[in-house]
Amino acid sequence: MKVIDRNDWMASRPWLDLDDADVAGYVAKVSDEADFDLESALHAWRRDGVVLFEDVVDRHLIDALVEDVAYLRRHHRDFDLLVEVRGEQKHIRDLTDEELEYSGLKFNSIHAISRAAAHLSLTPRVAVFLRHVFGDAPCAMQSLTFYKGSQQPIHIDYPYVRCQSQLAHLAASWIPLEDIAPASGPLAYYPGSHRPEVSDFFDWGGGSVLLEPDSTRTPIELSEHLADRMRVASIEPRVYCPRKGDALVWHGNLSHEGTAIADASLTRKSYVTHYTSLSAYPRAHLKPGAPEQGWIARENGGYVFEYSWLDGLRQLPSERLFTQTS
Numbered sequence: 001m002k003v004i005d006r007n008d009w010m011a012s013r014p015w016l017d018l019d020d021a022d023v024a025g026y027v028a029k030v031s032d033e034a035d036f037d038l039e040s041a042l043h044a045w046r047r048d049g050v051v052l053f054e055d056v057v058d059r060h061l062i063d064a065l066v067e068d069v070a071y072l073r074r075h076h077r078d079f080d081l082l083v084e085v086r087g088e089q090k091h092i093r094d095l096t097d098e099e100l101e102y103s104g105l106k107f108n109s110i111h112a113i114s115r116a117a118a119h120l121s122l123t124p125r126v127a128v129f130l131r132h133v134f135g136d137a138p139c140a141m142q143s144l145t146f147y148k149g150s151q152q153p154i155h156i157d158y159p160y161v162r163c164q165s166q167l168a169h170l171a172a173s174w175i176p177l178e179d180i181a182p183a184s185g186p187l188a189y190y191p192g193s194h195r196p197e198v199s200d201f202f203d204w205g206g207g208s209v210l211l212e213p214d215s216t217r218t219p220i221e222l223s224e225h226l227a228d229r230m231r232v233a234s235i236e237p238r239v240y241c242p243r244k245g246d247a248l249v250w251h252g253n254l255s256h257e258g259t260a261i262a263d264a265s266l267t268r269k270s271y272v273t274h275y276t277s278l279s280a281y282p283r284a285h286l287k288p289g290a291p292e293q294g295w296i297a298r299e300n301g302g303y304v305f306e307y308s309w310l311d312g313l314r315q316l317p318s319e320r321l322f323t324q325t326s
Contacts, residue, residue, distance in 0.1 A: 049194025149185020170252025
């Protein structure tokens, strides 16, 4: 198996990550394609690896996803969905009631059974911005839904989210489904840590920058590496306590973490989408006829595709709010 190393990551960077990216020249050509200050947002992405948008998310969609999650928690034995429970992958139908309350519980790719989630992934401001980041249509590859804070140590996404054909074509959005309280274990991120000269490349073994089944190093060692790099660069974390309706978009190489939960009674309901570009979307994940068909949502210049290996899944209640036309 070919080792994917730092040179592969560097060679796959989108235009905006290149040293000579001409942001002003680019914006001059597409100035009428965004209803926000695109140039400032693109410069913030290059500088910080993260962009915050306030009060841009459809609250009706948020409420619909919250209702879907509540329904799924009540009827979890009736659905086929993978979840992560303290680092272990399980089927939601096999969870105990106690496990449903664990901090860090992740519902994986709920957008496959929640139409509200699929449309949240293509929130207009987020999708339009990522189209300019990639220079191509943004496509949701996977999603993660949290009920409580993750308390996950500092990490980056691309060693784990790595099925895209161009490794560095990776970004994420983080949408709170409620106002986030400081004691709930908020997300924290490290601005500027997305730059390779800051984060460096963690060697999982044999020069690979990806976590593999036979990797000789562990996620804890990655966290230690990143924490050390942040100390060297004197980058302090910013704790993110957004309000419902806000959205955070971050680079696939941005260091981030889940902070400690100070009040275990609090939820931290949130929805994360990982994106790649249409040109880098894994072909094996597409159904025949895509992208013209085989999608769950197609809007704002982006796509949420049906997974090629899934068919006829029972849908959550928000399905009734939407009709899909091709």
